[in-house]
Amino acid sequence: MITFDKTRVYIAACIGMMFFGVAFIVMGSVLPAMTLKYGLNEIQSSSLVTFLPIGVLVGSLLFGPVVDRFGYKSLLITSTVLVGLGLLGLSYFDDFNVLRLFIFIIGLGGGILNGETNAIVAEIYSGDKSASKLSLLGMCYGIGALGVPLILSFFSAKYSYEVILRWTTLVILLSVVYFSFTKFPESKYKQGFPIRSALKLIKEPVLLLMGFILFFQSGLEGLFNNWSTTYLINANIGHDEALLALTALVAGITVARLLLSYLLTRVNTQYILYAGLLILAAGIAVLNYAGSFWGGAVALFIVGIGLAGVFPIVIGRIGTLYKEMSGTAIGFALFIALSGNSLLNLLMGVVAKEYQIAVFPVFLIVCVAIQGLLILISKKHMN
Incomplete structure (x- = not known):
């Protein structure tokens, strides 16, 4: 039996989650510069960005059986290297199809990092x-996600985005040294992975219920990230101000998760989930009447606080309920969650085309209400 230091392993997970934040945000941060450099139109830009969530989705589904069968260390190193190589590829290659491949690789590595780091902590x-x-792990995502646009905005006047990506890659790859000298929990199935047991999880009612709570949670996070700026611009807020207001969303999530790391050991998790829903609804109400930069920023900061609790609570509960196959169970739940992100954003696009973007807050409230009902149904499994 390999003994491991929980603190060292947890630090490794936090580093990995920070890099997922980098991977998930980097395309949105460098896309304007890439669009200018290559003369991309809207369709070409969209086709590039699409490969990132596809990679994240694939990585989230694949990581679970791999870590349950082979353990965490090798996959953590591999996924970190994938993100680093993807960033490096963006900085060196000009071919459009090759860029798509590297964007997919960034998403794949990021999806594995997201799932694996959550599974490590849950184990x-x-x-x-x-x-x-x-x-606290989720807060590290916020640090990585906020760090990319801040670094780019600070250094872009002097250095190209390609040079900044190469520096970022160097920092990411240096972490492999720390991972290499850290002992991780052993694999659960050294003699072969129980495929039949894994397939049974797909029909497990409690796991499906929690997965669909995350379906709406991920969908809501995606909706706010992708549609809030459009909604604010429609409310006569400038483009740059709307983008700046969006950073308040990540800031709200990051600050709230720091506070939740204290509250979750002292307050019933069900109360925290209900409070989060009420705060989220309040943030949407403020957003509905936001007519200025500060109105939008305050609304999105409140929304961030409301969004902060669901993922750590539900993922932690899944890890506890399915301890013997925690990686596979968490991976399946994250796959459902990321599917919600894609599908709800697609549905919002259809609704916005039919009824205009002004209906955005109504669409959000409907999603919150459905999620609240699912949380209520899952009450006995959460405690």
């Missing part, structure tokens, strides 16, 4: 402690 901690540590 080494249990119960409310797990949710608390997962909340």
Whole structure:
């Protein structure tokens, strides 16, 4: 039996989650510069960005059986290298099809990092402690996600985005040294992976219920990230101000998860989930009447606070309920969650075309209400 230091493993998970934040945000941050450099039209830009969530979706589905069968260390190193190589590819290659491949690789590595780091923490901690540590882990995503646009805005006057991506790659690849000298939990199935048991999880009612809570959670996060700027611009807020207001969303999630890391070991998780829904609804109400930059920023900051609790609580609970196959169970739940992100954003596009973007807050409230009902149904499984 390999003994491991929980603190060292947790730090490794936090580093990995930071890099997922980098991977998930980087395309949105460098796309304007890439569009200018290559003279891309809207369709070409959209086709590039599409490969990132596809990669994340594939990585989220694949990581679970791999970590349950082979353990965390090799896959954590591999996924980190994938993100680094993807960023490096964006900085060196000009061929459009090759760029698509590297964007997919960034998404694939990021999807694996997201799932694996959550699974590591859910395995080494249990119960409310797990949710608390997962909340701090989520804060690390916010650090990585906020770091990319800040670094680019600070250094872009002097250095090209290609040079900045190469520096970022160097930092990412240096972390492999730390991972290499850290002992991780052993694999659960050294003699072969139980495929039949894994397939049974797909029909497990409790896992499906929690997966669909995350379906709406991920969908809501995606909706706010992708449509809030359009809604604010439609409310006569300038483009640059609308983009700046969007950073308040990540800031709200990051600050709230720091606070939740304390509250989750002291307050019933069900109360935290209900409070989050009320805060989220309040943020949407403020957004509905936002007519200025500060109105939009305050609304999205409140929304961020409301969104912060669901992922760490639900992922922690899944890890506790399905301890023997935690990686596979969490991977399946994340696959459902990311599907929600894609489908709800697609549905919002149809609704916006039919009824205009002004209906955005109504669409959000409907999603929140359905998620609230699912949380209510799952009450006995959350405690």
